[in-house]
Amino acid sequence: MTERDKVIEAIDIKKYFPVRARERKTSGQSVLKAVDGLSFQIGKSETLGLAGESGCGKTTTAKLLLNLYPLTEGKILCNDTDISVLKGKELKSFRLQAQMVFQDPYESLNPRFKVKSILEEPLEIHRLGDKNERVDKVLEVLEEVGLNPANRYLESYPHELSGGQRQRVAIARALILRPSFLVTDEPVSMLDVSIRAGVLNLLQRMIDERALAGLCISHDLSLLRYLCHRSAIMYLGRIVEIGPTEALIKKRYHPYTVALLEAVPHPNPDYKYRLDNITGEVTSAANLPPGCRFYNRCIKRMKICQEIAPQPIEIENGHWVECHLYNN
Numbered sequence: 284m285t286e287r288d289k290v291i292e293a294i295d296i297k298k299y300f301p302v303r304a305r306e307r308k309t310s311g312q313s314v315l316k317a318v319d320g321l322s323f324q325i326g327k328s329e330t331l332g333l334a335g336e337s338g339c340g341k342t343t344t345a346k347l348l349l350n351l352y353p354l355t356e357g358k359i360l361c362n363d364t365d366i367s368v369l370k371g372k373e374l375k376s377f378r379l380q381a382q383m384v385f386q387d388p389y390e391s392l393n394p395r396f397k398v399k400s401i402l403e404e405p406l407e408i409h410r411l412g413d414k415n416e417r418v419d420k421v422l423e424v425l426e427e428v429g430l431n432p433a434n435r436y437l438e439s440y441p442h443e444l445s446g447g448q449r450q451r452v453a454i455a456r457a458l459i460l461r462p463s464f465l466v467t468d469e470p471v472s473m474l475d476v477s478i479r480a481g482v483l484n485l486l487q488r489m490i491d492e493r494a495l496a497g498l499c500i501s502h503d504l505s506l507l508r509y510l511c512h513r514s515a516i517m518y519l520g521r522i523v524e525i526g527p528t529e530a531l532i533k534k535r536y537h538p539y540t541v542a543l544l545e546a547v548p549h550p551n552p553d554y555k556y557r558l559d560n561i562t563g564e565v566t567s568a569a570n571l572p573p574g575c576r577f578y579n580r581c582i583k584r585m586k587i588c589q590e591i592a593p594q595p596i597e598i599e600n601g602h603w604v605e606c607h608l609y610n611n
């Protein structure tokens with residue numbers, strides 16, 4: 284990725300949440316380190332996958348990138364602008380550029396509105412175009428997301444559509460503002476298996492054709508493989524391995540990546556992992572050990588791991604791992 288292609292950049296970002304008084308008594312800690320020093324970039328027409336067990340900080344990372352939470356520390360640049368200092372008009376313009384597609388399309392589609400109003404609303408909020416131009420844009424984006432003939436869907440309510448059609452409307456709503464950065468959080472896990480491929484295909488085409496930067500949170504290995512050029516594995520607020528998706532899946536340097544990628548996804552709609560292959564509980568993010576966060580579950584742990592936190596090292600071109608096994 285050249286500097287010109289870079290759309291979004293996270294520089295050592297941290298998000299600490301205050302811990303409730305009752306929990307503070309047990310852990311002795313006053314903060315929960317949900318995201319604890321992440322650095323990465325995403326370029327035009329590139330999708331970065333984010334995977335890891337429940338609670339490792341994936342959604343918090345996405346919300347930081349969308350400027351929905353203030354950072355505790357670090358910096359996020361979108362097209363070279365520091366998003367934390369944006370106010371007024373500039374903040375509004377950032378909101379145009381960064382959009383999100385949720386796991387459950389109902390979260391972004393008001394059930395009392397027809398498709399036409401759902402898609403017109405963001406244009407109205409940002410005062411884009413007159414009434415006729417807005418309708419034209421709505422028809423255009425419906426066609427782009429494969430809802431043809433577009434006219435037929437204008438007067439439909441979300442509950443009158445199938446799950447796949449609803450997710451297509453949610454994608455249309457995110458795309459109608461012509462963003463440069465798109466976050467998707469488990470975009471197909473609530474959909475019937477038979478229609479997932481179609482929606483993934485659409486996302487891939489949109490990211491490619493519109494030269495978007497994408498961040499795709501998913502528990503699904505096949506989805507990461509299909510949609511994401513690079514993938515990052517998160518554990519307790521850190522990226523423990525990041526690299527080109529195929530290389531990461533094939534090589535699996537980090538002991539946690541090995542365990543995670545071998546895990547069987549649980550067959551419920553939330554699609555959480557079941558890590559039968561390792562023992563031990565995930566340490567609390569409000570009570571982190573001084574050394575490696577994966578220490579208590581790692582089958583390869585060494586003495587140094589208990590005392591010193593590993594730092595990321597580049598093992599191959601663009602493939603980084605944070606583990607003492609690779610320090611020499």
Ligand SMILES: Nc1ncnc2c1ncn2[C@@H]1O[C@H](COP(=O)(O)OP(=O)(O)OP(=O)(O)O)[C@@H](O)[C@H]1O
Binds near residue numbers: 315317335339
């Ligand atoms: N608003 C908040 N206030 C306090 N703690 C929070 C808040 N949001 C998230 N957390 C905590 O931060 C950690 C990371 O949460 P996050 O939702 O980012 O995880 P996740 O990886 O998205 O999990 P999942 O796969 O279940 O969606 C968790 O320990 C969670 O309990």
Ligand code: SF4
Binds near residue numbers: 577605
């Ligand atoms: S640093 Fe040590 S404990 Fe942590 S993952 Fe590597 S080998 Fe395991």
Ligand SMILES: [Mg+2]
Binds near residue numbers: 341342
């Ligand atoms: Mg989440």
